[in-house]
Structures are given as C-alpha cells and as structure tokens.
Amino acid sequence: MEIKLIDKNGKPAKAGLAVSETTFGREFNEALVHQVVVAYQANARTATRAQLTRAEVTHTTKKPWNQKGTGRARAGMSSSTIWRGGGRAFPNTPDENFSHKINRKAYRAGVRSILSELVRQERLVAVEEFAVDTPKTKQLVEKIKNLGYNEGVLVLVDQFDENLYLSARNLPHVLVLEAQYVDPVSLVRFPQVLATTGAVKKLEEILA
Structure with missing residues (x-):
C-alpha cells in the first residue's frame, strides 16, 4: 500500500510512499486503542x-x-x-x-491501529525532508503554513534535529518527536501528522 507523499514545498509527489500493510493497513480496534491511551496516561501520573x-x-x-x-x-x-x-x-x-499493565504486543497493535486509521482519514502525510536552517520559530511557522497546515500538527522525524526542536518548543500546537518516541496520546491528540520518509521506515522497524 501507499500513503500520500509531498515534497519540501508541499507539492504532491508523482507516486506515493510504499509502506507496510502490517503497520499502516490494519483495521481500527477502538477498544484496544482506548485501552492503550488510558494505560499510557495512567502510567504517566504521579501521586x-x-x-x-x-x-x-x-x-x-x-x-x-x-x-x-x-x-x-x-x-x-x-x-x-x-x-x-x-x-x-x-x-x-x-x-x-496509578499504573495500568498492558502487554507489549497489545501496545504495539494499538499504535498500529491508530496509524492505520490516520492513513484512512488522510491525516498522516509523508514528506521527503523536513528541517530548518536555524533555530527560528518564525521560520518553522512559515514552513508549516507553506505545507498547508494551519491547525495543530505532529512532526515525526527519524533522528533528533536540534534546530527543529528549538524552533517548535514554543509553539503550543506543534510537537516534534523522534519516531522511536512516538506515543498513542500524541497521535490521537493532533489533527494532522507529518512524518519524514525516514520516520516512516523507522516506525515500520519498531512496530513490525
């Protein structure tokens, strides 16, 4: 299967990005997703x-x-x-x-279910590259607007980019995460998810 792929200017590529059906083509399991989200939030609580x-x-x-x-x-x-x-x-x-126990297989299956639903709703888009030259919030805002995103967006990258992180940390509706640290709450919370091609491949490796 393929997901939508855009270039750094926001224009659709000639062909989509080929992804694994196992990770991005699963049926939506609402009960499992609810369990995963609740467990993640509960495990983050402190007394x-x-x-x-x-x-x-x-x-x-x-x-x-x-x-x-x-x-x-x-x-x-x-x-x-x-x-x-x-x-x-x-x-x-x-x-x-407050912790909730959830099996590793169930957690991964829940994240795969969320990603698959994002693809079906066209809320997950892959981009060839996503970076900023300098740690400037204004530059990042302009880059996001040029890609056609006016609401909240979750940016998934394959490796840590200090300029990108520093540019986004003051924006309440923009979050930059490495693919290996992606969590179900962030995936559900943001209206749009923008993932680099490297991040997509990383997700496939982690969730395989």
Whole structure:
C-alpha cells in the first residue's frame, strides 16, 4: 500500500510512499486503542496528593457530648470522617500507584491501529525532508503554513534535529518527536501528522 507523499514545498509527489500493510493497513480496534491511551496516561501520573487519616488530623479523644439525653446523634470524637475537619476514610497517599499493565504486543497493535486509521482519514502525510536552517520559530511557522497546515500538527522525524526542536518548543500546537518516541496520546491528540520518509521506515522497524 501507499500513503500520500509531498515534497519540501508541499507539492504532491508523482507516486506515493510504499509502506507496510502490517503497520499502516490494519483495521481500527477502538477498544484496544482506548485501552492503550488510558494505560499510557495512567502510567504517566504521579501521586502528589496527601490527605490525613483519622489518626493524623488534629483532634481530641474527649467525647463531644453525652451519649444520651441531648437528642443528638451519638458521637465519639471530632476526628470522625463525617465531621468537618475530620480525617478521610480512604485518603490519597504519595505512594499511590496509578499504573495500568498492558502487554507489549497489545501496545504495539494499538499504535498500529491508530496509524492505520490516520492513513484512512488522510491525516498522516509523508514528506521527503523536513528541517530548518536555524533555530527560528518564525521560520518553522512559515514552513508549516507553506505545507498547508494551519491547525495543530505532529512532526515525526527519524533522528533528533536540534534546530527543529528549538524552533517548535514554543509553539503550543506543534510537537516534534523522534519516531522511536512516538506515543498513542500524541497521535490521537493532533489533527494532522507529518512524518519524514525516514520516520516512516523507522516506525515500520519498531512496530513490525
């Protein structure tokens, strides 16, 4: 199969880029993609919240009022979880684990499913080369506009380009990633994906 290929000026090439059907021609598995995206986001979470238990809040062990005769509900101490200022029954702790386990084969299959759907929706386009001469954000913005992209775009390259990285880091709707570090959340998040021919070959090697 082939995917759309453009040159550095944004003009379509005479022939598309031949790619592997195994990586870019799979059926869309919505359940698997959902599992992969949720697992990736969960594994990126860190526990930063700490709440106090009944034993940790400032309280007194004195009974607030008599057990009987007041007409009010029975109360033992002010640290009760139903009292204002009391402790939490199931508090969040700094060592809380949010990670989701997902098999390597399932993860790769999910990424292949996303890439295949991007190709079907014509949101994934290959470019012969993509680089900037100097680390200038303005130059990168002009280059992206010349290629016909006005919305958010994910740029996949085969190897690290410092000028490209420095030019894109201040742009909220542009992200430059090496193909080996591509993740399902970024692929789903951006409306358009622009990959160099080298990055496409790298994806095929990694996801084979």
